[in-house]
Amino acid sequence: MSDPLAAIARFPGVPEAVDEARQAVDRLYRHRVLRRASPAVSTESSLRGARASAAIEGVDVPLDVLRRDEAHDPLVQGALRASAEMGRLGATWRKAPRQVLARLHVVAAAGLTPQEELGRPRAFDEASDPLSLGPAPAAADTAARMEGLLGLLEQPTKAPAIVLAAVVHAELAVLRPFGTADGIVARSAERLTLVEYGLDPKSLVAVEVGHLELAYGDALRAYLSGTPEGVGAWVQHCAAAVSLGVRETTAICEAMQRG
Structure with missing residues (x-):
């Protein structure tokens, strides 16, 4: 069976970047605060x-x-709900x-899209484009590529978790399969992948902060x-x-160590 993710993992510059990120996560997991406060760190990171x-x-x-629960923008509320939901998914x-x-779309897009469209793949060709990526693929093309992405998640791979998470994230972000809040869903799926495929099992790494600091678009x-x-x-970039x-x-x- 072919392993396209393993091929991506060998692209120039990728092995070194992935290894550097893995070593950084390993160092984080040795921090003494995590012996007693891992759940609190995960909550703050989320x-x-x-x-x-x-x-x-x-x-x-x-x-x-x-923290004061005073942010009422529906997109912010959707991002908070998606973050909270990840632990259950x-x-x-x-x-x-x-x-x-x-499910991620249901919680992320509530208040942004009609109720009947929540959690459903878009049947229309238009999709929101907050990053100015250009027109989304047609709905039929998106559905076909989503099947390919879901297939990647189901087959074994020798690629590191970061590579799988990066591809999942990018495909969701560029395909925009729901038409609204797709970026929130994409970044949530990346974090879930890093957790469930072993790189960051306690969901400590605030990878979204890294994306914000870098040239994400x-x-x-x-x-x-x-x-x-x-x-x-x-x-x-993802590494x-x-x-x-x-x-x-x-x-x-x-900060927690200082009290």
């Missing part, structure tokens, strides 16, 4: 990740506003990814090129986002 994910979509709300992600993606446009160089650049997410979570740990 909050920062949700804020960053909404900011990428164009709605930037300060953390203290989120992990066990299902490997077995029924279609179901998980639908440019990296997705490189992926859209379909060239080995472009796809490799996207995976390297760098993991490393920056580790830096963010390490700061959380240090």
Whole structure:
């Protein structure tokens, strides 16, 4: 059986970037604060990740506003709900990814799209484009590519979790299978993949913060090129986002250690 993800993992620059990110995660997991406060760190990381994910979509709300539950924008609320929902969806992600993606859209897009469209693949060709990626693929083409993506999740691969997570993230972000809140769904699916495929089992890494700090739209446009160089650049971007997410979570740990 072919392993296209393993081939991507060998693109120039990818092995080194992935290894650097993995080492950063390993160092984070040795932090002494995690011996007693791992759940609290994960909760704070998820909050920062949700804020960053909404900011990428164009709605930037300060953390203290989120902590006071004073952010009423539906996109921000959707990002927070998706972040909270991930903990309940992990066990299902490997077995029924279609179901998980639908549920993520239900919670992420509530208030942004009609009730009857929540969790359903778009039947129309138009989709929102907050990152100016250009027109989304036609609905029929999107459905076909989504089948291919779901197939990738079901077959074994020798590729590292970061590579799988990067491809899942990019395909959802560029296909925009639901038409609204697809970026929130894509970044949630990336984080779920990093958790469930072993890189970050405690969901500590605020990878969304890394995406916000980097040239996220440019990296997705490189992926859209379909060239080995472009796809490799996207995976390297995702690996760098993991490393920056580790830096963010390490700061959380240090703050907790100081009390």
